[in-house]
Amino acid sequence: MPPVSAALDPAKGTGRRRRDVLLAYVALTKPRIIELLLVTTVPAMMLAERGVPSPWLVFATLFGGTLAAGSANALNCVADADIDAVMKRTASRPLPRHQVPPRRALVFGVVLGVVSFAWLWPTTNLLAACLSVAAILFYVLVYTMVLKRRTAQNIVWGGAAGCMPVVIGWSAVTGGIEWPALVMFGVIFFWTPPHFWALAMKFRDDYARAGVPMLPVVTTAQRVARQIVTYSWVMVLWTLLLVPATGWVYTAFAVGVGAWFLVVAHRLYAAVRRGEPGQPMKVFHLSNTYLTLVFVALAVDSALSLPVLGLPF
Template sequence: MSLTIEAPSAPRRPAAVVRSYFALTKPRVIELLLVTTIPAMLLAARGFPPLWQIACTLAGGTLAAGSANALNCYVDADIDKLMKRTKARPLARHDVSPRNALIFGVVLGIAAFAFLWMTVGLLPAIFAVATILFYIFVYTLILKRRTAQNIVWGGAAGCMPVVIGWSAITGGVAWPAFVLFGIVFFWTPPHTWALAIKFKDDYARAGVPMLPVVATLEQVVKQMVIYTWLTVVCSLLLFPVTSWIYPAVAGLAGLWFAIAAHRLRAKIKRGENANTMRFFHLSNSYLSVVFFGLAVDAVVALPVLGWPF
């Protein structure tokens, strides 16, 4: 009888460890923070606020988003291992221990609260922590594995950067901030379902009842069209606080977005092979164009025209 002695694994290089922890924060998801927060701050300031204010808000928001994403990885480690799309995440690959991921996420959240409070105010800091708690306890732990409407309501966490940005400038929240919240809120379901259609087998394998798993493709695309129109209509509600530039950009971009959704549905109804990932990427472009138009309007038009609100 012989004993096989396994050689101890070589210690990982510091750079590899850093990359693993960085991956826990899902940096690509944090891009939404930049796309939506800065224009919201520009509109709130009716121009260009101090750069330090923008930088501090983005830094604190990045810490908060990183905290939420790291804690999400901790909670979802079991299903991440089952899905092809997520099996390369650090916890699924055992690059980071669950305990360390939990500590890392909590520390980032505490740092986000402290940093935002010290730099831009208590209200943005409270909103940031509330977003983390909502994303983990409401979306990840309750909604995600229990209802096909998970992303509809759980997506509210991704809408909070605009509210955080607005409150960092004004110290409060006004109705345009809620409209901005609504744009991202209604945009999230069609954007996410387009991706979920491609990976529905992954979600089914992991037991996550995303809408494409529990409904027919035609039913899913019908819902995507409805939410697309809700997004477009909501985006136009900002016209009382902008010049003509933003409504023109939002209107044209919205028409483009809606036509793409209807074309996708038409292909599905005809039984054709529709590329939902094309719509997924188009939805990213749509949101970027709308918020870029808002930024231009706030910086260029409002200071000149003096549009009141």
Template sequence: MTQTPVAPARPGDEEASESLSGGRIRRVAPRRSTVAAYVALTKPRIIELLLVTTLPAMVLAAGGLPEWWVVVATMLGGTAAAGSANALNCYVDRDIDALMRRTGHRPLARHEVSPRGALVFGIVLGVLAVGVMGVVTNWLAAGLTAAAIAFYVVVYTMVLKRRTAQNIVWGGAAGCMPVLIGWSAVTGSLAWAPVVLFGVVFFWTPPHFWALAIRYREDYARAGVPMLPVVAAPQRVAREIVVYSYVTVAVSLLLWPLATGWVYGVLAGGAGLALLAGAHRLQAGTRRGANAKAAMQLFHLSNSYLAFVFVAVAVDTFVR
């Protein structure tokens, strides 16, 4: 009997068992508890990155630490809002999630949560998020919170994702909203500084996500999702990643003369050089016909880059 190698278990699947099926070894992950399955619907790792961009924006808006209750309400509201958008995304995408190796472990794909349960859960989280933001902070922040959820679920997931290779370019705007929400929660208004921070996340999103899509290109192709790495030549994808990376770094440095000092400029500039080096390394690997490893390196590097730039915003504010 020929055995087909199986992929290593995902984090959290340490107790996975193996069973024989049709001459192949199939790794069967243990079912999660109901609570754990609902938590998984919210995609906690994505929420962490969103909150990393929210708090520094609040610190910059306040010129230091905002009122503690504003921070708590915004963090809780932001967590619920992101969890709502992610759960509703899982509900809408449950058909293609089951086809993709990267998303096959999600609760709806594994039938750990019913579609109706996921839908109700996502809506309730969204209502709670908007209510908390409106009552505790202000209704501008609440309105932006509602807009972020609606944009991610309707514009990105339902309209753009399966129709255009530019899906993540425009749909990624939803992930930029936390900086506007955090700023408005503190000040009750908007200004140019949070708009620049919005731009940093906006231009950062394509190279970040396209790097991941390079690694999982076959997944997206199987599911019929026209991510750029699926429909365009690798050389074009790498070139666009480099261009967007340069624009990301340039926009990040606009914040230096606008609202920050030399500490931010130095830290953001150094992080930008690292991001550009990763993008060019991916482009060089593409020319050699081997870019999967460089793509995942850039994906992880881009996570660190965004977190570092926003931490630099807070550090600079406290130093000044």
């Protein structure tokens, strides 16, 4: 006998609707972006500790950071609902599909932000909690509501919000901010433009349709590729500023993986100069792999605690 359909089984239909609503709220937080942010937080904490921090502190920081990032992303979805609706890449998000009412999405984002602060303060420290709130406010008020729609440099300066997890992780361990935390901030800051501009090259028409002045929309592909190469060089060289506070494992990976990324970025530029479309998505996907490998190497290096120069923080 065939199973009773949801239409004939109200309980089954209700359960499915609840699951769909739950998944829609989870989608508002953009879990894939959060994953990448958390990958950078743990190594930052390990470098600050010069080893493995307390498992409870790591959990508390990651949980609070997840809430903060989810808050920022949900509020971004609310502010960008009109843009998301006309872009093919984002049209399937919860608000364009009317899976979550905008007002409830707004409340959801605010509540996540409040809970993240209320969690991080007693479980880590006040500085880490305040930095998480600053990251949320900067991402939503400065990047989403001002920079994104007004300047081609939107992702350069707006990307600063995505750099905050390493500083939050460092401050959760030490209670302060020291130069290695600022160097890690810079690594992600210079990583952000090549990462997003490569994506924007692929979805240029999407951004143009939505009226978002991403760099590939307002200038030539050759200039965009040249900017990707420039920022990539600065990013790779910037990673070497951590060498005095790290060891051979990190140094080897920073140089080796950095060279790999530079080769791919230069190949994109060379292809564009020849009038070919190149492979911007290869740069985009490799940028995720690059950042993960560099920070995983940093975590391993910190666990081994074998500094090259042994310089103090």
